[in-house]
Amino acid sequence: MLVVMQRLASDDQVQQVIRKIQELGLTPHPLPGPTRTAIGITGNTGAIDPANLDGLPGVMELIRVTKPYKLASREMHPDDSIVRTAQTSFGPGAFPIIAGPCSVENEEMLLRTAEFLVSRGIPLLRGGAFKPRTSPYSFQGLEHEGLRILRKAREATGIGIVTEVMDASQVDDVAEAADIVQIGARNMQNFSLLKRVSLCRKPVLLKRGLSATLEELLMSAEYVLAGGNRQVILCERGVRTFADHSRNTLDLSVIPPAKELSHLPIIVDPSHGTGRRGFVPPMARAALAAGADGLIVEVHPDPDRAMSDGAQTLNFQQFDQLLDSLRQLAAPLGRQLNPRPAT
Amino acid sequence: MLVVMQRLASDDQVQQVIRKIQELGLTPHPLPGPTRTAIGITGNTGAIDPANLDGLPGVMELIRVTKPYKLASREMHPDDSIVRTAQTSFGPGAFPIIAGPCSVENEEMLLRTAEFLVSRGIPLLRGGAFKPRTSPYSFQGLEHEGLRILRKAREATGIGIVTEVMDASQVDDVAEAADIVQIGARNMQNFSLLKRVSLCRKPVLLKRGLSATLEELLMSAEYVLAGGNRQVILCERGVRTFADHSRNTLDLSVIPPAKELSHLPIIVDPSHGTGRRGFVPPMARAALAAGADGLIVEVHPDPDRAMSDGAQTLNFQQFDQLLDSLRQLAAPLGRQLNPRPAT
Amino acid sequence: MLVVMQRLASDDQVQQVIRKIQELGLTPHPLPGPTRTAIGITGNTGAIDPANLDGLPGVMELIRVTKPYKLASREMHPDDSIVRTAQTSFGPGAFPIIAGPCSVENEEMLLRTAEFLVSRGIPLLRGGAFKPRTSPYSFQGLEHEGLRILRKAREATGIGIVTEVMDASQVDDVAEAADIVQIGARNMQNFSLLKRVSLCRKPVLLKRGLSATLEELLMSAEYVLAGGNRQVILCERGVRTFADHSRNTLDLSVIPPAKELSHLPIIVDPSHGTGRRGFVPPMARAALAAGADGLIVEVHPDPDRAMSDGAQTLNFQQFDQLLDSLRQLAAPLGRQLNPRPAT
């Protein structure tokens, strides 16, 4: 249920509705908007009797939310959400690019990459300090030393940091080092971790699981939103199918329904999505054309020597060419690449 | 194995190589190119002894073809193929659009649609006369009456016809009425039908099966090519996965590997691929950006009254809007919409 | 809609109902049962007004059929169907085994296999004369010579023949040679072929397509039933998923819902389903335990020299061991292996 307040409703009236919701044993979620405030309600098992709320002063209308996800749904939040960092913002008309190596390997490489990206106007650097690896014997990331290097790259260049968190015990440290905290595909339904990042103050980049439906992705976003963190960016990164022409099957077809059902921005990872360097540029362009709100792309000074994921990583020159082609497509699609943060 | 002839090789020399291949019990496939002729060889179960061919006059080099598909592979035919109809051509730099209703319903509707499309420069009209339907109780198409109406639309407007053939007994009639003969997804591995259309003189539009790998799609194309019909257009139209956000999962990620492995043009069907009208325009734009060589789109004067597939069909106004947006993207992507036939 | 006649309804009364249905422009399907006759109705696009039929003499009740498949549904035919050949029958309490090589390779091999199978009480011999092959360059079967050899094996040993038909032009010849006509997985939605075999007098073994839902399998069965051939056996033979531990993913979980929704017998092909000889016996036993109504298994005197599918084919000794283990499980599961035909 969504309670929409009148344009001129006072703060007191809003507070009165919130208290009434709490008295009913339910959870209010105030959603301030440009012209009016709305208050989402969760926690009900059945329908809520409208009589409880309809007559309160300042209430304009009550809207029933039909989807199992509430705060993530467009029903409750008809306008596109804008997710901001200090460097850029994700939302309508914007197309920020997150780029960088799969793993943080050493300080020299990461700084070199950060400087290159900043020189191209890229606002956000990706790089894994904690790495989820299928094999216990594979390189598991530099861990806290990796976070230190990421912080250093941020200090040296001003670029924002996007890095993954793998369990609750790392959330504080990762959130302190990062501008955006990433939840990996394999943890999309690690509900303990979702609850924990819902308490942190940084935007969350939530990657779609390898066999997650769109509804499940939105339900996982709902965990973060319901915990109080409204800054969620969805990410399509390839799903698992019978097809064997690429490492995963990058499912761009999820973008239009995601934007229909939810107000959250959704970006695309063509690097993991395809697993092949040569397929990244056409799929990155296709993501932009399909209506995605940004990209996360693997870039490395020397991909063939990367400690992980080299085969799907662009070098600097290839990344420059991709950037050129995206720039030409952005204008007719009504998008601005790597905008400054929205005010 | 591919025998590449010298630039100045004479016709006699080409004929001599062909005879030699036949003497070895194998099948020669002459592949004339702009500057030289090559001769593909199929029919061998093991490796061919190069000594048999290497010394013949006019032979420049022998190339081993490693893929199970031979004539469809880029190894045998490094340049992109161009598939021509009287109205347009499919190939590098081109982006023809095939549009029209799912089924031929009646003469008036089809003519009205054909006139509309011609007024927008669309070269090819789609429309099913023989309809593959999951249920034996569903409308199965107007059959030969449908072919008559399609011929009439062609005569009245000059638009080319793309229509499906469902079994061998229909091939002559369909090929006579059509500019492009379509093999539907459910028949992609109907090998009897593939062999039969390999003998017809019209280009073949081969739709990817619902769970076909790229290699299987190319092997099915190989059936047509090996039978002597070199005019094959591949078509991605959505595959079957766990995802439920659209009717099928439109797999645009198959386009870059298809173009890497094969010289055949590949187009996209965003109507069947998504099953939802609102998802067609963004996925059509994404197909163009991903490198597809054209589109096949469902358009109907009044989609909500269409006899089949109404939910995924654009009306004329929606199609106009799509066309506008494709036009703006085509130039930066180096494509020309609906070109006149290549010479 | 299903019209259930009274127990003592006369033939005239049945005929009167049939004529009335025809007058309504619909198709009647008389379904004689042990105690009473029912008449299925298809061809209606909306609901049928019960008033048209309810008052006719001899009519007991009218039952609405809610599934898109009608004749295949348990709603119209609550009892399990029994499909008979001269050698055995498929249905409740029975567990016939069809065995033999993937392809008919030569007369000597086939006769040897037939004699071995008959000595073990196996009622039906499988063997492909027309082979659907992914590659146009692979062995396509002995074709009519293969049919001749199959007929010879039948004459020599009395074993029944199960062999595949690939297109309409072969149906008469295949149906003449075979006791059961097989539709392969790749042709499950070759609707022209389904219509054609619906006219033949032999039972049809309909294999599930590689990505067919249960409803689609039953709709394809409906094509055969609606055309007048009531002798349909379903067959699970592995579907296509992300899993790579076997060639296909044998989906035994389809058996309980198939038996809930339909009265048709369903058998299992563990050879194609797994693609690995060593996995065939445990999956064959699991099929029996899951409630399947029979098996189709690849057996060859010398699998490592088989012209196709050798890796998934049992030799005679391995088949004997499998048979032993099935025999021990059949009794507690209430099944009889390879019964004589039901009367």
Added chain:
Amino acid sequence: MLVVMQRLASDDQVQQVIRKIQELGLTPHPLPGPTRTAIGITGNTGAIDPANLDGLPGVMELIRVTKPYKLASREMHPDDSIVRTAQTSFGPGAFPIIAGPCSVENEEMLLRTAEFLVSRGIPLLRGGAFKPRTSPYSFQGLEHEGLRILRKAREATGIGIVTEVMDASQVDDVAEAADIVQIGARNMQNFSLLKRVSLCRKPVLLKRGLSATLEELLMSAEYVLAGGNRQVILCERGVRTFADHSRNTLDLSVIPPAKELSHLPIIVDPSHGTGRRGFVPPMARAALAAGADGLIVEVHPDPDRAMSDGAQTLNFQQFDQLLDSLRQLAAPLGRQLNPRPAT
């Protein structure tokens, strides 16, 4: 690499090999067997020079392990592993059944269920205290109160406890209350959690992820084994495919390859695997026939009032019928239902 010691090798000789492995910077994993000890080696990035180990006293042979999983592979451990609890054991010839409600709901219900199960000889009780739920608004389990109730059921009846752990912070408490600690399908690649449970002293039941390949399942088992916990039981519980005839697609076909590639026991969860009560008994019987090493089944005194998963849960009478039918199949398959612990 696996170092196999001679039968009569002394402890000193074993220790000398272990020290040598450590000196090489690698990790030794002593694997004592009935007649001889073997020592697995992990941690190497390339091949190990055999000269380093071959000449040491007591060494019989060196075996290269070709799979990416080492300790989980049959190459390193040719005999089937036996996983023991105080109540029963999982391994060759055994078929223990774990049964109980989806969630621990209250003390009365759980005790009643435990008493019923004990009266039927069932050694292990399942019941979730921490519940992974797709929606943040669904019942999340009784948490620590649930653990208390489980401990009480164990004390009152002697039945063993199987319950899920969702994050690292719960591992100590869950391991204290449980005889077997369960990792759910959604956490199969929660590598932080796998590392944490590798340090606990209780057997781990590792459920296959919804789109996990067999190799990925074994790699996740390897995380637990490599951390020092050798007591791992694999569990097939349904995967995600295009098929819609049941909630998941129960993949019994994974059992034969799992037993070929690994020595670990593998059990089946037909309740989650099918999502439908009526499909549980046939699939449970099929699991036994396919070679599974046990079952985990949902049973509840009143499934229609269960707080979660009621539709897939058996009542006591249905469970009794299932048990009867399993008993009749166990003997011919060489399995003993619910054996006492192996010595």
